Amino acid sequence: MGKKLTIFLFLLPSLVGLVLFSIIPIGTSLYLSLTEWDVIGGPPKFHGLKNYLQILKSEEMARILGNTLYFIVLYIPLILIVSILVAVLLNNSYKGIGIYRTIYYIPVLTSWVAAALLWKWLLNPRYGAINAILGWFGIQGPSWLQDKTWAMPGVVLSSIWKDMGYFSLIFLAGLQGIDKSYYEAAEIDGANAFAKFRYITLPLVTPTLFFVMVICIINSFQLFPQVMVMTEGGPGGATQVFVERIYNYAFRYYKMGYASSLSWILFVFIFVATIIQLRMQKRWVHYDS
């Protein structure tokens, strides 16, 4: 068999997929975003940038962006803090540590649909476990998913629970890469646990922190199953986000052009957010020791 034929055959499955499910769709999506099309009523009608202008001027756009930022502002600090602390905790060699690792990892293994159903029930204002627990401390819990202000914090809470184990194991790998001699030197100088964390662990874990932050922000823009299952974007649009809107416009209202434009706007937001973080990393990420 000739070399060229070998190369061709080895690449064939991927190339077919690349063309059929990536390149053609990207082009199609760009074109559709410039049209109006409801699938059933004839071919797409070209109307230029109308969808984009309409979306960018709409109240809905401001709302989904606001909701996404609300999620990010609550979720990012919490997930970073919690998963670093859990990683520090797991970076020990006490007996039974494997069991804790496994326990922390179980929510990661659960599908988002099952997890979201569970949290919808946990957050039930009257009969749910969360408000029952808050009641032990004399706190009257909010109406969570039925309340415009508290719905997104409810979604955040479920996301922290679901993602914590995942990111803490990524941080743990980062922590285990830190050279032990730094800590030994600090101990000789009489540094306490806090000083060691602040001046050794934290700077040296910044590359992992940066990586996790980039991933978390991308994921936040793509928030979907938890919202779809727990709130369907409600109440009153308080948890409407990009992917939920794209799904509904495309597959419930059959506005394919509009949905395609929205998906490209989502892409631009993710792209810009990632570029900004890449640019800013020089200021705070320590790459070499």
Added chain:
Amino acid sequence: MTRKSLGKKVSFYFFASLIGFFNLIPFFWMVSTSLKARKALAVLPVQWIPEEPSFEAYQRLFQLFPFARAIWNSVFISVTTTVVVVASASLAAYVFAKIPFRGREALFTLFLMTMMIPGQVTMIPNFLVLRYLGLLNTYLGVLVPTIYNAFATFLLRQNMRVIPDAYLEAAIIDGASHFTIFSRIVVPLSKPILAALAVITFMGAWNDYLWPLIVLTDRAKMTLPVGLSLLNTQYGNQYNLLMAGGLISMVPILILYFLAQKHFEQGLNIGGIKG
């Protein structure tokens, strides 16, 4: 043991257990709810342990919805997706890692560039491609787009590059074809990364929601996550039913986790790249 290290030990167990409690209490609630009769759901004060345990929810689950079928659908789709992704990506990765040809780097860059486009952009046209091919509402429709996976190809290529060329050259001198080299040398040497990729691909496919939701509309073809979300829209307040369904959907992946824990943890670190 000094007082200081005892204090450290105690605080470790205290905090580790506290977080463990936060992790596990929802599952406890899930199991407890699934064992309640419907009338015991809306009772105050909340029953942490059902007063009259009942398997009503589990029985009704299989009556109301072809749930056994959904389990099978999920198993079938996840296994075939894993096979397709690993096979297709490892073949391409071998070429990108070990067989130079003109335009190879440009093609590889194209692969990497497509990784930047989020799935939501290609989702609508992919749906149209499947509709055109008549593959909507079929297993094949869920499966076929996974044949191209830039992330998996990238991951495997990075790992195959470190295999010393001397191994391959020796085989070529002995007259081995590229396929022999691939299957006899490269695949065995890449086993750990292939296993890790298989595990994360399986888990991703098992838990995937959006794509099967779009492609599969026939109740008999639905995967577990899609079936569960349908149950949610139809019986949204019957939480004993929903919790029972959720628990059943978790069992296979938990079994797999305990069998292949090592690969899960390797897969975890590489999975981060994919996000």
